[in-house]
Amino acid sequence: MTKLVVAKFGGSAIGPDGISIPKIIQRITNLKKDAKVIAVFSAPLTIDNGKKRSLTDVILEQGENAANGTAPSLEIIKSTYQKILELVNSENKERCRNIIDLNLEKVRKALDETTENKEFVDEVRSRALAFSGEILMSHVMNYILRSNNIKSESIDFEDWPIITDNNIESTNFLTSESRAKIEKTEKIVEQNEVVTIGGFIGKTTDNVMTTYERGGSDRTAADLGILFHKKYETSIDFEKDSAVVSADPKIIESGLREVHQLSYNEARLAGMFGMKILDPIAIKEIVENGVDMSITVTNMKNPDKITIIKRTLDEQKGHPIKIVTGKENCAIFRIETASIQRLLTSLDKDKRYSEFIILSPFTKDGMEFSRILFLDGDYVKRNEKYLLGFDSLATITYNRGVITLIGDEMWRVQQVASRTSAKIGEAGLNILNMDAQEETSRIVIVVEDTKDNIRKAISAIHQEISKINFI
Template identity: 90%
Template sequence: MTKLVVAKFGGSAIGPDGASIPEIIQRITNLKKDSKVIAVFSAPLTMDNGKKRSLTDVMLEQGRNAENGISPSLDIIKSTYEKILELVDPENKEKCKNVIEQNLEKAKKALDEALENKEFVDEVRSRALAFSGEILMSHVMNYILRSNKINAETVNFEDWPIITDNNIESTNFLTSESRAKMDKTAELVKQSEVVTIGGFIGKTVDNITTTYERGGSDRTAADLGILFHKNYETSIDFEKDSAVVSADPKIIESGLREVHQLSYNEARLAGMFGMKILDPIAIKEIVENGVDMSITVTNMKNPEKVTTIKRILDEQKGHPIKIVTGKENCAIFRIETTSIQKLLTSLEKDKRYSEFVILSPFTKDGIEFSRILFLDGDYVKRNEKYLLGFDSLATITYNRGVITLIGDEMWRVQQVASRTSAKIGEAGLNILNMDAQEETSRIIIVVEDTKDNIRKAISAIHQEISEINFI
């Protein structure tokens, strides 16, 4: 069976104004030696007042301006693509320039609608983001690859294979409907060495433009793997500036351990709780569709450094606690246990939302209450009315942070709960909740999300881990 690699390149991999594109070309050149390649692209970064910014954030800012009656501008976005256009050879430059102009005109039209209606939501928002970011970048990369003598094609939005439901701004992948729309993309893969496509973006069966949540390009890569795994020996490769290490390098500067293998479960938990490995929903969708394929996280600048993510791991010889991570901006939702099941069913069936964990219940005045730890406080704020509709007396507490340890075989680590909680105490932090479950090898520690609490807790626990014995 022919091999197929779905390779995802995020904004940081592309770099400000396309600075890392030469390295992307080299990676794709190497990948295509023994495999077909589908290259999934996020929106590029730019430099704005000396800081790196995603064009997604630039466009969201312009959308907010439009909502407030301020005339939006595409100047920063145009400037970014003009710089990236310099990587296209003379033979392809005029075509690429026309594609940039056509897509930015579609983005401008969406912003004009937002200005007129004083709303930057739903499909208007999705179109603005799509045609200024991911979709446009995939077309530009197609011409850059052609300029480097690579047989490349790109997926036009008219032939989009990622079909989603009608949740416009936080949409969900529909497998069977997508399979029905994948013929054109499949033909491009068959005929070409490399096919480029924008991540993050979907469309409904009625051709309404939709977007995943932030980080959704990971899901696009997973969804394409799901669609093609029966036709090719398919794998997914996330190209990043680092393979996986034992904590966020922005928090822990020394003593980091390389993580060579993660299970699907470990990778999903790490993503849910703050490690930017991959979108945890990408793993969830792979599992739900009964697909078992290799996933790699590759250090693009040093491709020999790779973390492999597998459903069933090889025998593990290293420390069972692989990652210490934390998440800011969480919220705890308390609800009577008699009402929780309807809410959970609705979150699964209606919202298809799963970025939460159930904490241990408690009893007060003879009534049992359940607690849901939502890992995105902003999601809770946007959906307060919906959540409280299941129990008007339920309560929500914001400004919570959570620290967790990742490792399917954490049960082999002696005194892990007591020693990690003690370390947090020594760091001067007050533990508001600690939830340890042997069955799931999960320890969750909740603290107040203020100042640098999460960073201090991660640093304290990460230092302690290497000193704890394991069986």
């Protein structure tokens, strides 16, 4: 069976104004030596007032300007692609320039509609994002690859293989509907060494453009793996600034350990709790579709440094606690246990939302209450009316932070709960809740989300891990 690598390149991999694209060319050239490649691209970065910034954020700002009556500007967008265009050779430059102009005209029309309607939402928002970011970048990268003698082709939105439901701004992948639309993409993959496609973007069966939530390009890579795994020996490769290490390098500057393998479960938990490894929903979709394929996180600057993510791990010899991570801006939702099942069913079936965990229940005045820790406080704020509809006496507490330890075999670590809680206390933090479950090898510690509490807790625990013995 022919090999296929779905390689995802995020904004940081592309770099400001495409500065890292030569490295991307090298990586794709190496990957295509023994496999076909589908390259998934996010929106590029730019430099705005001396700071790195995603074009996604730029266009969101311009969309809000348009909605509020301020004339939007595409100058930053144009300038970024003008610089990237310099990487296209003379043979392909004119066609590439025309593609840029055509897509930015679509963005302009979307912003004009925003000004007229005084709102930047739904399909108009999706079109502005896609044609200034992911879709446009995939077309530009196609011409850059051709300029480097690579046989490539890009996927037009008319032939888009990622079919989703009708939730426009936070959409959900529909597997069977996507399989029904995959034929054109399959032919393009067969005929080329490399195929480029924009991440983050989907469309409904009625051809309405949709978007995943931020980080959605990871989901696009996973979805393409799901669609192609029966026809090709398929793997997924996330090209990043580094492979996975034992904590966020922005928090822990020294003493980081390389993580060579993660299970699907470990990778999903790490993503849910703040490690920017990959979107946890990408893993969820792979598991839900019964697919077992290898995922690699590659240090693009040093491709020998990799982390393998797979369903069943090889025998593990290192420390069972692989990662210490944390998440700010969480919320705890307390609800009568008698009402929780209806809410959980609705979150799954109606919202298709899973970025939460169930904490241990408690009893008060003879009544049992359940607690849901939502890992995105903003999601709860947007959906307060919906959540409280399941129990008008339910309560919500915001400004909570959570720290967790990642490791499927954490049960082998001696005194892990007592040692970690003690270190948090020594760091001067008050533990509001500690939830330890042997069955899930999970320890969740909730603290108040103020100042640098989460960073202090992660630093304290990470330093202690190497000192704790394990079986």
